[in-house]
Amino acid sequence: MxxxxxxxxxxxxxxxxxxxxxxxxxxxxxxxxxxxxxxxxxxxxxxxxxxxxxxxxxxxxxxxxxxxxxxxxxASGQPEPKDIAAAGGTPEASLRLMIGAMLRRMNSNVTGRTCHMRIMVHEMAQPTEAFPRVVEEIIGPNYLAMRHILSKLLDKPADHDLTRLCAHSVIGQVVHYAHAGPVIALLWPDLKMTPERLDAVAAHISEFSLQAIQHLKETHSHE
Amino acid sequence: MxxxxxxxxxxxxxxxxxxxxxxxxxxxxxxxxxxxxxxxxxxxxxxxxxxxxxxxxxxxxxxxxxxxxxxxxxASGQPEPKDIAAAGGTPEASLRLMIGAMLRRMNSNVTGRTCHMRIMVHEMAQPTEAFPRVVEEIIGPNYLAMRHILSKLLDKPADHDLTRLCAHSVIGQVVHYAHAGPVIALLWPDLKMTPERLDAVAAHISEFSLQAIQHLKETHSHE
DNA sequence: GACAAATTCAAACAACTGTTTTAATCTGGT
DNA sequence: ACCAGATTAAAACAGTTGTTTGAATTTGTC
Incomplete structure (x- = not known):
């Protein structure tokens, strides 16, 4: 450098x-x-x-x-999740696409990418001086894109507490499979992260989240 | 030793x-x-x-x-989440209690406990030889208790794929606040993890999850 | 082919690590 | 008070770390 x-x-x-x-x-x-x-x-x-x-x-x-x-x-091998999601379509479709993109990206074994996730896991445990910058430049934009999608789904501002809470609920589910991979491998030995399995997990998280979000929109509609 | x-x-x-x-x-x-x-x-x-x-x-x-x-x-300062949940009541109430207990436990600053979580974060990044044992003895029982609750809510066996996927969805949301704490602190500076805020987050995760689970039960009822 | 810069190499540097050794100190029982 | 065992203390050990040095080698250019 x-x-x-x-x-x-x-x-x-x-x-x-x-x-x-x-x-x-x-x-x-x-x-x-x-x-x-x-x-x-x-x-x-x-x-x-x-x-x-x-x-x-x-x-x-x-x-x-x-x-x-x-x-x-x-070095972008595949497009960023935020770009995938921003490519038009209904908010529901965007959320599904983004969840799938994030999940694939974090669990892919491409050198320039899975490293990316593993390094972040280490940064989480022991942040270096580069940590704030990585958060701002890599995670921040995707976090914002996620909130924009949820903002439409919830009919709330992107920086509303409910929007942020839901964003963390979705991201938490996705990140969990990459972050707690070693734990999951021990607790659920039958789970092999094949591409098909990955799609199934992405579909589950999407269904799980969309239903929750739809309900939360209704119960918080008059605030 | x-x-x-x-x-x-x-x-x-x-x-x-x-x-x-x-x-x-x-x-x-x-x-x-x-x-x-x-x-x-x-x-x-x-x-x-x-x-x-x-x-x-x-x-x-x-x-x-x-x-x-x-x-x-x-050295158990507070009861295990699995014990809190197993103390009777409806499955919905048990899930709420367990989510709250896990969230509080992982974000509390008691020496014997928050260490526990921080150490696990390090084990996730770089597992030691003690890793499998910690997973089996600490995480395993709580994972099982969670699956038993979800089993009742979903009307599926505890080791059904849907039950496990939902368990990971709930756990992923909860763990996220402890694991990605440094990231969240940068992305959402206004979020202070006071006890009240912790309860609010627990309530959100509970609502989010219960609604999703109820819907998934209906759509998967005839399998 | 010769020259100068860019690049590689082996070796060594000081600082730090976990561990061990040996002696000094403290403790409780007679 | 004495003594055997338990406990502490200072020092040194061998190994590894990031970093630097200075010479050897390669590379591009005239």
Whole structure:
């Protein structure tokens, strides 16, 4: 991040194998062990690079970490959940799409993405200095998109308490399968997260939530 | 745990200040930094003990960790959520009570309890060898109690897929406020987790879930 | 092919980790 | 008061960590 190798005129860091390999390997290791427990020797071994390479390319471990986060934010393999949801349609359909997109994204094993979720789990347990920024830039927009959908469904402002509570109810259900994955695997051994199963879970959460929301709209309609 | 100091006839470890202080301090440090990132020097400093004390009383760091977990399991300040729920009443009332108990328990700042939750968050990010046992002994019983309640509400067996999915929907909502606490604090700064607010959140989750469950019961009644 | 910059490498640095050792101190029973 | 065992204390151990150094090597350019 800090040091910019190659002659200064390079527009993007593309033709740098070790730098890219370092980010790739670091993404895996950070996702697996978290920032603190990850060792740069482990990262460099997987990347086939020397330990001094991280100092040369990223100055230090923290620099490598933010490079991984930046890469994880920009390198979009699939569209963001908020974009999926904003593509028109009824609010009900948008909510279903968004729930499915979030669930797939958090449980997919694509390198640039599942890392993303695993790293967030570690950030939750032990926030680094990059935490507020990640929340603001990655989670914030999706949270806002979710509230806009619920705002239409509930006929309340997006920052109304009921809207926020419902947003957390939906997000809580979705995040739970990624966050408490190890626990669920022990409590419900038969649950294999195949793509079909993922769709079934998404359908359940959608039904569960839409019915609850519809009822809450009626009981809170006169406030 | 392994070594049993004091003359062998001591019934319970009560008159041991340093051992108790060690467990107390370790609970805080483990909850804050997790098992790996916690240092025994930090623990011993807070406990006012020598570093060798952990070796003497618990053999090693892992022994101290399981001692903390055991203490956290046995030392029950408040009744377990599963016991609260099992105390009769309608299934609806039981679910409300259980949601409230879980939410309060996971967000309370009592030493022996909030540690419990914080430690679990760390276990989720980086499971230790004690992880399966903690899941089985602490989470498992409450998960089962929740499924029994939902079984009555849904008129399905406790291990039916729908029952389990609903259990995870409820648990996911509850756990979310404890697990994603740092994120929520940034996304919803106005939310202060006062006891009253906690009750309001519990009421919301209860309403949200009960309505969804009632609807799911109707749509799945002929399976 | 030669030169200068960019990049890689092996080695070492200081700081910190969990653990152990050895001696000193405290404790309760006679 | 004495003594054996329980408990504490200071110091050092071996291992790992992130980081740095300085030389070797590669790379692009004239």
């Amino acid at each position: 800090i040091t910019e190798p190659q002659s200064a005129g390079t527009p993007v860091e593309q033709s740098d194998p070790t730098r890219a390999r370092l980010i790739e390997a670091a993404g895996q290791v950070f996702a697996e062990h978290g920032y603190q427990a990850a060792t740069i020797r482990d990262i460099c071994t997987r990347a086939g690079a020397n330990v001094a390479a991280v100092n040369y390319h990223f100055r230090d471990k923290a620099g490598l970490y933010v490079a991984v986060l930046k890469n994880s934010m920009s | 392994i070594t049993e100091p004091q003359s062998a006839g001591t019934p319970v470890e009560q008159s041991d200040p340093t051992r108790a202080r060690l467990i107390e301090a370790a609970g805080q440090v483990f909850a804050e930094h997790g098992y790996q990132a916690a240092t025994i020097r930090d623990i011993c400093t807070r406990a006012g003990a020598n570093v060798a004390a952990v070796n003497y009383h618990f053999r090693d760091k892992a022994g101290l960790y399981v001692a903390v977990l055991k203490n956290s399991m046995s």
